[in-house]
Amino acid sequence: MSGLLLAAARFDEGLDLSLAGGVPSMPHVEMTVTTLQAHGVDVVATERGWRVSPGPVAARDVVVEPDLSNAAPFLAAALVTGGRVTVRGWPEVTTQPGAQLDRLLGEMGADVVRTADGGLQVTGTGTIAPWSPTSARSAS
Numbered sequence: 001m002s003g004l005l006l007a008a009a010r011f012d013e014g015l016d017l018s019l020a021g022g023v024p025s026m027p028h029v030e031m032t033v034t035t036l037q038a039h040g041v042d043v044v045a046t047e048r049g050w051r052v053s054p055g056p057v058a059a060r061d062v063v064v065e066p067d068l069s070n071a072a073p074f075l076a077a078a079l080v081t082g083g084r085v086t087v088r089g090w091p092e093v094t095t096q097p098g099a100q101l102d103r104l105l106g107e108m109g110a111d112v113v114r115t116a117d118g119g120l121q122v123t124g125t126g127t128i129a130p131w132s133p134t135s136a137r138s139a140s
Helices: 002-008 026-038 068-081 097-107 133-139
Strands: 015-018 043-045 049-052 084-087 111-114 120-123
Touching (some): 002 026, 002 049, 026 043, 068 084, 097 111, 097 120
Antiparallel strands (some): 015 049, 084 120
């Protein structure tokens, strides 16, 4: 779905995208829409999807943040093995669902810190605690 939204502004007539079913990862679609709007693309939510108007996409140099969800197995490996993994460029603010990994892995026993160069470092401590939404609520 994000691929269609990304290409839509360059279509001669734009695109009316209607959903026929659910969206597996709405946060990722919302991130795509936000990024398009930040680059001057007219994207409007409709009752069943989105309308993308045709037009230019404002080109500029940008740093693309890492895909936080794809970092999850590597960060979890540090927790499980007692090792250490650092992901450089971990964003301070993001709409990615993977942004919860620092909190989740910390609750599960990892030592989680921000590095001086803006990375996220996860170190296994030898303790792995089970995580559940119920235990997270009772701990707060």
